[in-house]
Amino acid sequence: MLQSIRDKLTGWIVWFVVGLIVIPFAFWGIESFRTGGGDPVVVKVGDQEITQSQFRNAYEQRYQQFQAMMGERFRADQFDQNRFRQAVLDDMTQEAMLRQFVRKSGYRANDAVLFKAISGIPAFQEKGQFSADAYKAALASKGLTPERFEAQLRDSLEIDQIREAVIDSAFVTQPDVALAYRLDNQQRELSYAVFDPARYAAQVEITDEQVKSRYETDKSKYMAPERIKLAYVELSADSLPKAEAPSKDVLQVIYNAEKDARFTTAEERKARHILINFGADKAASRKKAEDLLAKLKGGADFAALAKTESDDTGSKAQGGDLGWLKRGQMPEKFEKPLFGLAKAGEIAGPVETEFGWHLIRLDELKPVKVRAFEDADVQAELTELYRNRENQKRFQEASEKLEQLAFENPASLEAVTKALNLPVQTTDWLTRAGGPGIGANDAVKQAAFSKEVVGDGDNSKPIALAADKVVVIRKAEYEAPRQKALNEVIEQVRADLKADAARAKAQTEAQQMAAAARAGRPLAELAAARGVTLKAAGLVRRDNATEDKTVLAELFRLPRPKTGDVSAADIALPNGSVAVVVLAQVKDTELPAGVAPDVDRQKTQLRDVVAGGEFAGYRKSIEQRVKVKVVNPPVSDAAPTPES
Numbered sequence: 001m002l003q004s005i006r007d008k009l010t011g012w013i014v015w016f017v018v019g020l021i022v023i024p025f026a027f028w029g030i031e032s033f034r035t036g037g038g039d040p041v042v043v044k045v046g047d048q049e050i051t052q053s054q055f056r057n058a059y060e061q062r063y064q065q066f067q068a069m070m071g072e073r074f075r076a077d078q079f080d081q082n083r084f085r086q087a088v089l090d091d092m093t094q095e096a097m098l099r100q101f102v103r104k105s106g107y108r109a110n111d112a113v114l115f116k117a118i119s120g121i122p123a124f125q126e127k128g129q130f131s132a133d134a135y136k137a138a139l140a141s142k143g144l145t146p147e148r149f150e151a152q153l154r155d156s157l158e159i160d161q162i163r164e165a166v167i168d169s170a171f172v173t174q175p176d177v178a179l180a181y182r183l184d185n186q187q188r189e190l191s192y193a194v195f196d197p198a199r200y201a202a203q204v205e206i207t208d209e210q211v212k213s214r215y216e217t218d219k220s221k222y223m224a225p226e227r228i229k230l231a232y233v234e235l236s237a238d239s240l241p242k243a244e245a246p247s248k249d250v251l252q253v254i255y256n257a258e259k260d261a262r263f264t265t266a267e268e269r270k271a272r273h274i275l276i277n278f279g280a281d282k283a284a285s286r287k288k289a290e291d292l293l294a295k296l297k298g299g300a301d302f303a304a305l306a307k308t309e310s311d312d313t314g315s316k317a318q319g320g321d322l323g324w325l326k327r328g329q330m331p332e333k334f335e336k337p338l339f340g341l342a343k344a345g346e347i348a349g350p351v352e353t354e355f356g357w358h359l360i361r362l363d364e365l366k367p368v369k370v371r372a373f374e375d376a377d378v379q380a381e382l383t384e385l386y387r388n389r390e391n392q393k394r395f396q397e398a399s400e401k402l403e404q405l406a407f408e409n410p411a412s413l414e415a416v417t418k419a420l421n422l423p424v425q426t427t428d429w430l431t432r433a434g435g436p437g438i439g440a441n442d443a444v445k446q447a448a449f450s451k452e453v454v455g456d457g458d459n460s461k462p463i464a465l466a467a468d469k470v471v472v473i474r475k476a477e478y479e480a481p482r483q484k485a486l487n488e489v490i491e492q493v494r495a496d497l498k499a500d501a502a503r504a505k506a507q508t509e510a511q512q513m514a515a516a517a518r519a520g521r522p523l524a525e526l527a528a529a530r531g532v533t534l535k536a537a538g539l540v541r542r543d544n545a546t547e548d549k550t551v552l553a554e555l556f557r558l559p560r561p562k563t564g565d566v567s568a569a570d571i572a573l574p575n576g577s578v579a580v581v582v583l584a585q586v587k588d589t590e591l592p593a594g595v596a597p598d599v600d601r602q603k604t605q606l607r608d609v610v611a612g613g614e615f616a617g618y619r620k621s622i623e624q625r626v627k628v629k630v631v632n633p634p635v636s637d638a639a640p641t642p643e644s
Contacts, residue, residue: 042634043089045096046626050089055634059088063442085634094619097626102158109157112354114150117157129323166618170611172603178591180606181599185589187539190547190555191523191582193532194573195510197502204501211493215486222489227429228448229477232438233413233422235395235402237468243390251382255373258385263371263378266327270364271338272302272320275312277356289350289357296347302361311356324366334358392468399470403462406472410458413474426476438473441465447473454478503576510570510578517568517582539587550574551581558583 039053063084109117119130136146172180215222246254255263276289292309296302303319310316327335337348341362349359371378402416409415413424430439430448438444447453447460453475462470486493513526527534537547542556550573558567558581567583592599 041631043093044627044629044631045093046100046628048096048100050092050096052632052634055089055092058092059085059634062088067442089634093628097622097628098159098162098619099155100626101622102155102162105162107158107161109154109161113157114154117153118150129325130329132326132328163615166615167611170607170614172606172610176610177599177603177606181591181602182588184542184602186556187541187587187589188555188558189584189587190537190540190551191534191584192537192551193510193513193523193527193530193534193580195506195530195532195578195580197499197506197576197578199531200502200505201498203505204498206494206497206501210497211490212486214497215489215493219483222484222493224479224482224484225431225433226449226481227431227479228454228475229429230427230439230444230448230473231413231424231476232427232471232473233402233416233420233424234438234465234469234471235398235420235422235462236466236470237391237395239422240391240394240398243387243394245383246386250386251379252373254382254386255378258382259370262381265366265369267339267368268324268326268366269338269341269362270324271322272306272361272363273312273315273322273334274302274306274310274320274359275356276309276350276358277311286350286357289359293347293349293359296359296361302347302359320361334360338362395468399462402470402472406459406462410456413459413472416472429477438465438471444471444473499576503578506578507570507572510580513580514568514570514582517566517580520565523566523582548573548579551579554579554581555583560586 039051041049041051042055043050066084118124118135124130124134274289274292276285276292278285288309292300292305295305303321306316306320310320312320315321325335325338327339329335330338331353333353334351337351338360341348341360344362344364347359347361350357351360352358373379398420402420402422405416405419406413416422417424427439428436430436430445432445432449434440434445439448441463443463444465447463450460452458453460453473457475460473462472464470509530513530516526517523523534540547540552540555542552544552550571554569554571558569561567561583568580570578570580573579591602
């Protein structure tokens with residue numbers, strides 16, 4: 001039944017939807033666990049193995065997605081590679097573990113369930129109806145076969161069954177809801193003062209002995225990172241000679257080859273149907289369908305009957321309207337009688353499918369349309385198609401030649417420049433965190449510090465910067481990590497010492513003020529004595545959007561003060577300052593009587609939290625049954641290396 005989907009599915013936003021629907025497989029496919037090979041095993045999950053190459057592929061895909069998601073906010077120098085690597089491995093392990101468990105537990109998603117999931121995705125629909133063309137084009141654009149995607153989706157649906165079984169059983173009591181409502185809507189009276197370390201910098205004197213001592217103690221902090229300058233050649237499709245316009249004979253050959261797929265609009269039929277489910281008595285349901293058919297032949301309105309009698313909840317409100325359909329979009333048992341109708345108004349049925357009995361009416365018919373070869377737009381499209389293919393062919397040939405020459409002449413780029421007329425360019429210094437130009441590309445950064453380039457001094461393999469642009473790099477200059485001499489960093493060391501001392505003074509002042517506040521001293525008096533501004537924010541909630549998040553977090557951690565007293569604490573802020581946070585009173589909001597919208601929302605949110613916790617606990621129990629063993633932790637060169 002799914003072959004009809006595979007043959008005709010389009011839609012450029014489908015990959016986003018695929019990512020949402022197949023969460024466990026968004027970064028790697030199920031096939032990644034089914035490939036063999038001799039590469040080292042990273043983790044054994046039950047009877048499956050995750051290898052080094054499988055992990056590398058998963059890491060690189062997720063890393064690229066993370067970069068794309070962050071956009072300009074991405075900072076390679078702030079990227080925690082080890083933490084990210086562990087997150088990828090944890091997700092791969094969990095997915096493999098869950099898949100094994102659900103299969104052994106007997107959970108299955110049959111073709112009908114799979115078809116319903118695919119056909120219900122909005123990106124696979126045109127005018128509200130499933131379109132096979134969207135599916136096929138989207139999967140092809142990502143190099144994903146329908147068989148592979150369907151295997152992924154089937155596994156995801158099976159995992160969803162066990163997840164939903166646990167989550168749907170979660171519940172919360174009324175006292176739970178009341179407590180959660182009171183905490184979420186609680187208000188606390190906030191006052192705080194911020195101590196900026198810069199105010200104390202002038203009070204700090206740093207001696208030369210202190211500088212020398214700090215330098216010796218923290219030498220590793222004052223290292224010059226390894227860096228490299230790259231020599232490289234860049235090949236792009238734009239730099240190659242463009243293909244000339246083809247002859248009419250060549251265009252005719254392309255037209256004949258592309259006629260059916262590109263220049264032919266398939267026959268479409270607009271249809272309605274009435275579905276009668278089999279129920280407990282298949283014969284009785286057929287009798288009902290036959291009676292409805294008799295009414296239709298007697299002049300009854302099809303749309304009106306569909307609204308009252310059809311069991312298809314997706315179309316009955318629209319009078320059974322299925323929209324425009326092409327061959328391959330519906331099951332064969334439904335499609336054959338529909339496309340057997342000769343003219344608008346004819347009805348076929350009762351037609352039996354796995355869903356029940358159908359009465360099918362043809363409303364409109366659009367015959368096959370073929371755009372003529374002589375059409376000017378067709379000529380222009382053919383010419384563009386020819387040129388694109390020729391340009392791609394030339395780029396592919398040049399890329400292969402580039403790879404061959406770079407490999408056969410590893411000690412120089414000279415052979416490449418002579419054969420392909422590509423100039424040798426040089427980058428500025430770049431570190432493992434990157435640099436300007438091509439140094440910002442992750443694949444370039446990874447290759448630049450590889451053993452091949454740094455250690456052996458050879459040319460790299462061609463590195464894709466884009467679909468139509470590649471580079472080959474080699475070492476031009478290299479500097480290993482080195483310890484900076486004290487005279488190079490003396491001012492930096494002095495500044496670090498001064499900043500630490502100023503911060504310590506600010507913290508001492510804050511601690512003293514917090515202690516005095518808890519002892520009952522007036523806040524305004526304490527702030528004035530220390531020359532800081534006291535901000536009285538008044539009653540605030542946890543979700544306050546105007547105050548510092550760190551201050552709010554501390555405010556709601558402070559113990560509830562007794563009447564007439566305050567709770568106070570000093571905390572470090574992300575910007576290096578120190579704050580004194582003071583809580584004067586707590587105002588609770590009790591759960592209102594009745595089922596108000598916000599109460600209902602509170603209950604739903606709390607239930608979701610409880611359900612998530614219960615599934616997490618259930619997943620932990622699965623881990624006890626499906627044994628996980630880390631054989632070889634993934635090594636650092638298994639993935640892009642933003643920084644050393």
